[in-house]
Amino acid sequence: xxxxxxxxxxxxxxxxAANILLxxxxxxxxxxxxxxxxxxxxxxxxxxxxGAMGAYDVLECLAAEGYGTQPPxxxxxxxxxxxxxxxxxIRRLNAFTACAHPAHDHTAAFLICATCDSVTEAPxxxxxxxxxxxxxxxxxxxxxxxxxxxxxxxxxxxxxx
Amino acid sequence: xxxxxxxxxxxxxxxxAANILLxxxxxxxxxxxxxxxxxxxxxxxxxxxxGAMGAYDVLECLAAEGYGTQPPxxxxxxxxxxxxxxxxxIRRLNAFTACAHPAHDHTAAFLICATCDSVTEAPxxxxxxxxxxxxxxxxxxxxxxxxxxxxxxxxxxxxxx
DNA sequence: TATCTAACGTTATGTCATAACAATCAAGGC
DNA sequence: GCCTTGATTGTTATGACATAACGTTAGATA
Ligand SMILES: [Zn+2]
Ligand SMILES: [Zn+2]
Ligand SMILES: [Zn+2]
Ligand SMILES: [Zn+2]
Numbered sequence: 001x002x003x004x005x006x007x008x009x010x011x012x013x014x015x016x017a018a019n020i021l022l023x024x025x026x027x028x029x030x031x032x033x034x035x036x037x038x039x040x041x042x043x044x045x046x047x048x049x050x051g052a053m054g055a056y057d058v059l060e061c062l063a064a065e066g067y068g069t070q071p072p073x074x075x076x077x078x079x080x081x082x083x084x085x086x087x088x089x090i091r092r093l094n095a096f097t098a099c100a101h102p103a104h105d106h107t108a109a110f111l112i113c114a115t116c117d118s119v120t121e122a123p124x125x126x127x128x129x130x131x132x133x134x135x136x137x138x139x140x141x142x143x144x145x146x147x148x149x150x151x152x153x154x155x156x157x158x159x160x161x
Numbered sequence: 162x163x164x165x166x167x168x169x170x171x172x173x174x175x176x177x178a179a180n181i182l183l184x185x186x187x188x189x190x191x192x193x194x195x196x197x198x199x200x201x202x203x204x205x206x207x208x209x210x211x212g213a214m215g216a217y218d219v220l221e222c223l224a225a226e227g228y229g230t231q232p233p234x235x236x237x238x239x240x241x242x243x244x245x246x247x248x249x250x251i252r253r254l255n256a257f258t259a260c261a262h263p264a265h266d267h268t269a270a271f272l273i274c275a276t277c278d279s280v281t282e283a284p285x286x287x288x289x290x291x292x293x294x295x296x297x298x299x300x301x302x303x304x305x306x307x308x309x310x311x312x313x314x315x316x317x318x319x320x321x322x
Numbered sequence: 323t324a325t326c327t328a329a330c331g332t333t334a335t336g337t338c339a340t341a342a343c344a345a346t347c348a349a350g351g352c
Numbered sequence: 353g354c355c356t357t358g359a360t361t362g363t364t365a366t367g368a369c370a371t372a373a374c375g376t377t378a379g380a381t382a
Binding site for chain 3: 195215236255
C-alpha cells in the first residue's frame with residue numbers, strides 16, 4: 001500500500017493516507033496508547049478503504065489475515081479506535097471510517113453522498129458550536145455529537161447538472 | 162388519554178400532547194396524507210411515550226391492540242411518519258420520537274441525556290445552516306441531516322452540581 | 323519469578339431491519 | 353353498480369448489526 005493521495009475531488013484537501021497513519025502513530029506514542037497489531041491493521045484498512053466500512057467487512061479482512069474470526073474482534077478494535085480518536089462511527093450507515101485528522105481532538109461532521117455512497121469528513125467547529133449553543137439554551141450540557149449530512153457530493157452534482 | 166401537558170422541565174416549552182396531535186391531523190388533512198388507524202395509533206404512542214421508542218416497543222403495543230404482530234407493521238408506520246414529518250428517527254438510540262412541531266417542515270436536533278435517557282427536540286435552524294454552509298464549502302449539496310447531541314439534561318445537571 | 327491487568331479469541335445470544343409475497347381496501351372510470 | 357388500479361396491511365422468512373460472558377494469552381510490575 002503506497003498510495004500517497006486520494007483519487008477524487010471530494011478529498012482534494014485531505015491528508016494523504018500515509019500521512020494519516022503517521023499522525024495516528026505519533027498520537028498513540030504521545031498519549032501512551034497501545035496501537036496493537038489488530039488495531040493498527042484495522043486502522044490501515046479504514047484508511048485504505050477511502051470511505052466507510054461495516055464492522056463485518058473489517059472482520060472479514062481481519063479473519064483472512066489470521067486474526068480472530070468472530071464479531072467481537074472487529075467491534076473491539078473499531079470501538080477502541082473511535083474512543084481514542086483514530087476513527088469515527090457513521091451512524092446512518094452503521095459503519096466506521098478513519099479520522100482524517102487524528103492529530104487533534106475534534107467534533108466531526110460527515111457528508112454522505114446518496115448517489116455514490118462516498119463519505120467525507122468535514123470540519124465541524126462552527127456546527128458544533130451552534131449545536132452546543134442551542135443545547136445550552138435548553139439547559140443541556142453537551143458532551144459529544146453526531147452530525148451527518150445526506151445529499152450529493154461535488155462529483156455527483158456535476159454529473160446531474 | 163387526556164394528558165394536556167408534559168411533566169418535566171425539559172419540555173416546559175413544548176406543545177402539549179393533544180396539541181401536537183391536532184397539528185399533525187391538520188397537516189395530514191392539508192397535504193392529503195392518509196393518517197390511517199395504524200399510523201395514527203403509532204403516532205399517539207410516540208406522543209404519549211414522551212421520549213423515544215424502539216420499533217419493537219411500538220410493535221408490541223400495536224400487536225396488543227389487534228394490529229399486525231410482525232416487524233414490518235411497525236417499521237412501515239414509523240417510516241411513513243418520519244417521511245411525512247410527523248416523527249423523527251433518533252439514530253443513536255435506534256429509536257423514534259414524535260415531532261414536537263409537525264405543523265411545519267424543519268431540520269431537528271436532538272438532545273439525548275446520557276443519565277436519564279430523555280430526548281428533547283431542539284430548534285436546529287442555526288445548526289442546520291452552519292452544516293449546510295460547511296457542506297457547500299466542499300461542493301456538497303445537503304438534502305437532510307442527522308444532528309444529535311449527547312450530554313446531560315438540565316434536570317440531571319442540577320442533580321450533579 | 324510471581325502476579326496483575328489489558329488484550330485477544332471463542333461460543334452463544336440479543337437486537338434491529340428488510341425482502342418478498344398474499345390479502346384487503348379505497349378511489350376513479352366504465 | 354362493477355371493474356381496474358394502486359395503496360395499505362398482514363404474513364413468513366431472512367438478513368444485518370451488536371454485545372454478553374468466559375477462557376486464554378501477552379506485557380508490565382514488583
Ligand atoms: Zn476526525
Ligand atoms: Zn457522490
Ligand atoms: Zn420535529
Ligand atoms: Zn437527564
